[in-house]
Amino acid sequence: MSPRDYILPYYTLVHHLQQTVGANREELMNALQQAGCELSLRTFQRLLESLRSDLGIRISYDASTNQYHLEEMPEGQLGNFFRYCKYMQEAGFILDLLKTRAGEDKSVYITPVQGTAGAEWLSQLTEAINEKKILRLTLSQNKGEDNKTYSILPVAIKQEDETWVLLAWQPKKEKWRQIKAERIVELQTKAPGTDIDPPQQKEAVRQFKVTDKQSRK
Structure with a gap:
């Protein structure tokens, strides 16, 4: 997948975590599938890694509950992320x-x-x-x-x-x-x-x- 191909999955995954207290991998994969993003498990893992390392989105994993969580970030960072997704989709x-x-x-x-x-x-x-x-x-x-x-x-x-x-x-x-x-x-x-x-x-x-x-x- 090219960087632009990740835009819809980027947005979908972060938006879903933003709307929930936490979500397990199956719930996130279902959300991605409903948005039209058919990802393999390996691609899903790469997506998480890219969000963390390339875009600075703080997503943590709690092994005790088997859930991913969107952590607090500096003011404006999440807004900038969603603007990034919007611009890339338009472009x-x-x-x-x-x-x-x-x-x-x-x-x-x-x-x-x-x-x-x-x-x-x-x-x-x-x-x-x-x-x-x-x-x-x-x-x-x-x-x-x-x-x-x-x-x-x-x-x-x-x-x-x-x-x-x-x-x-x-x-x-x-x-x-x-x-x-x-x-x-x-x-x-x-x-x-x-x-x-x-x-x-x-x-x-x-x-x-x-x-x-x-x-x-």
Whole structure:
């Protein structure tokens, strides 16, 4: 199973434990099955290990009662987990689309890992790249600064660690920008951008593929 394949089982198992005082393995397996997740015992064990080690979800096992329990966690951690599941489910079809296109369209670079930040904008960003539309983006700034709005032509998107990064041409400033999708506060389609021909686009995309995070603005 890929990381994304775990999202529904992740959510189902944690949500079930959240709604109960405790549950044994059979009860958890039944809950997973009712949600449409047919897991083997070994996959179920890997699922628990991944929740604990990869996502920091504290699930304990009490041998005396043969039950699993969801332990208390730092404030906000469980909420972040459920948002992670939501974003990944929303982004799933986009991931499939990008992975399919990656072999034939060299402006898209994507690996099937578990990026989440900014995933809620993937559908609109991908559509704008495909149809060459100018977007009006409102981006969050540093603490204490007002949000700023830019008109850009999106060109390519990639995933870096747990963040989605957009490569875009800003016609007004005549410059390339790399934008973290998590900074987007609002997104609107402004106009067709078919008449815009960004300079040295192939080279910009090539560098985008290998650009380190320190060079992003």
